[in-house]
Amino acid sequence: MTKKPLSNNKTARKLTRNEKQRITIANLALIPSVIKDYIDALIKAYNPTFTYRLKAEFFYYIITTIIKRQNTYENKALENIPVALNATILRGIKSDYNEYIDWLIEQEVIFKAENYVHGLSSNKYCFADFVLPSLKLDSTSEIVEMKALESSKVIVARSIQESDVYEENKHLLKWFNDGLEVDFEKAVTYIEDLSYHEGEVVDLTHKKVHWNHQISTLHHKAFYATRNEESDFRLHTVLTNLKKIFKPFVTYEGQELVGYDLKNSQPFFLIFLIDSILNSNSRIDNILSKIYSKKVYNTFMLQKLREVLSTEDFQKEYEVFKTWVLNGEIYENMESIMNPKKRLGSYFANKYIARKKVTEKKKMDNVRALMKGVIFTLFFSGVNTRNSDYKTFKKVFPNLVTVIELFKKNANANFSKLLQNIESECIIDFVSKKIAKEYPEMPLFSIHDSLSTIESYAHVLEDLMHKYVFEYTGLMPKIEEERWKKFDYQIDYKKKVELHPEWY
Incomplete structure (x- = not known):
């Protein structure tokens, strides 16, 4: 028999010093x-x-x-x-x-x-x-x-109020209460009927196990929150793990949720990182010290970085790349240098599967998704990768790639951790806290590089997200609106049912 969840509305007591040291x-x-x-x-x-x-x-x-x-x-x-x-x-x-x-x-x-x-x-x-x-x-x-x-x-x-990260993230976590709901029956039916996913008709049985777990966790209000300073420092909740196709079923106090994503967020924070080093911005020092030892960063890395960043060749490359990113057109411009070819009407990317130790071809829906994959390969692969797209990009931006590889010198994962820590400090610790202080009555949810609220506050969130991301970075961001109820995949799914009822 299902046990009744404890109330999430109880007032949390403060932990003692000994309790704070416990897991x-x-x-x-x-x-x-x-x-x-x-x-x-x-x-x-x-x-x-x-x-x-x-x-x-x-x-x-x-x-x-x-x-x-x-x-x-x-x-x-x-x-x-x-x-x-x-x-x-x-x-x-x-x-x-x-x-x-x-x-x-x-x-x-x-x-x-x-x-x-x-x-x-x-x-x-x-x-x-x-x-x-x-x-x-x-x-x-x-x-x-x-x-x-x-x-x-x-x-x-x-309850989530007693989690060890609640107090420092209270402005976001306090909204995980009885008002956050999922239309469970419709979501379950959607999962049962689904046989078409990410461009292919495939066996989805194991995915459905995970999908049911995601929506059931939200439905039963088994809320949780984690934030690990030793890794990405992102705030992980039931919403950050929720598959996008279930967003149309989620509401807060019966109202539609509207999100605002920071467009091209990883390249955007790379620009902020480079600008901060060039301009000796102290805001970045604390984050760098969490990822790299003082000995490594202050001696070898910083010296090499400044050496590369000061060259004329780097400045020329960086001006082009920075313009692409800040105009929100990086993936579109990359298409011209990568020159991808269609095969059988689709694009394909080579993706290395670490656990299988093989490279497989993955079908991509469009060229933007393909170019996004190239950026992720650039940022998160090892410096010795044999990926052909990586090599092509490096030929066009050799000095920029040299800078990226310097951040990966001791460990490939350090660069991704660095960007994720910058993103987290910007969105969670600065932008969302500023917004919550100004509008404490506005429901606010974070999913890494995006913030969401109810429809009646959408225009407020959009304006303030622009304002405070700029205040933190000194860069004007491109923000994309995402209405949870009108998520494109849901619309596409309905069209596919009409076109191919035999799949369903």
């Missing part, structure tokens, strides 16, 4: 009913004997954590990929946590990936073939409470 996990979690029923039946039948007293909730926590991590941005395909579990959190909950993982493996609920290398990589887990068919046949989920997992090292937050 915080959310009390409410969503687990597929078929897995929970299977685990409960096995526990009842065999009563597994562990070092310390058995807590079934720990099994549920492991399962829900795997699903949540499979629902991340990195797993765009929403496949059953192996994901790492946080050993520090697991050990804080139960010192004998490996007994629980081993038991789930023995019962063929999960399995451990074989690419683990001691000292070099973490153990990774995904669902076993034994349970996958059941997940695909029955997508219902159940809310479970994790209060039993509280320990001297772990706090179980009864």
Whole structure:
């Protein structure tokens, strides 16, 4: 039986100093009913004997954590990929946590990936073939409470107000309350009927497991919030993991949501980064110090950066690239230098799949999407990539690419972390806080580089987002409006049903 979620409207008490040093996990979690029923039946039948007293909730926590991590941005395909579990959190909950993982493996609920290398990589887990068919046949989920997992090292937050990031992000997180709703029945029907996704008629069964989990989490108001200063520093919530195709079903107090995205955000923040170094803007210093050691940045990196940035050749390249970005036409202009070719009426991009260690061709709907992929390859691939698009771009902008590669010198991931930290400080810690202070009554939600509100405040948000992004960066941004109810994919889907009813 589904347990009733605790109220999210309770006043949160302040944490003590000792509590602040403890790890915080959310009390409410969503687990597929078929897995929970299977685990409960096995526990009842065999009563597994562990070092310390058995807590079934720990099994549920492991399962829900795997699903949540499979629902991340990195797993765009929403496949059953192996994901790492946080050993520090697991050990804080139960010192004998490996007994629980081993038991789930023995019962063929999960399995451990074989690419683990001691000292070099973490153990990774995904669902076993034994349970996958059941997940695909029955997508219902159940809310479970994790209060039993509280320990001297772990706090179980009864609501989002008790999460360890609530106070510093209260201006955004306070709106995760009973007013935030999803039209659950229509969303479920939409998932059941969907067989066409991202340009292809494909087997969507495992994606649907994740999609149902996303909308069920929102429907049951199992709200959560995380923000890790050691990684991207982005604010992650139930909305940041929600697939765009479900936006038309989401409302706040019955009103439509309207979002404003910072166009070309990653290239935009690259321009801000370079301008800040050129102009010795102290605003960037704190972010750089989080990603790079003072020794690395102040000696080698800063010296090399200033050396390249001061050259005439770089200045010429940078003027062109900066104009493209600030005019919001970077992808359109890149088409002229990349000269993409259509095959069989479509564009195709070479995409390296790390877990398979192969390069696959991915069909792209339009040339803009193709060029966006080139930028992401430029920003997030390794400096030794063999990607042909990367090489073509580097021929046209060799000095700009040299600057980007300097930020990747010690680790490829450092550059993406740097841009994401800049984005987060700008949008979360500056822009949204300024807006919330000026209009405290305006509902405000963030999804990385975008902010959303209800329709009656849309014009206010649009004006203020322009104003405060400019105030933070000194650059005039291009802001795109996105009406959640009129999301293009929903419209396209209806047209596809009319044109190809046999697919549905």
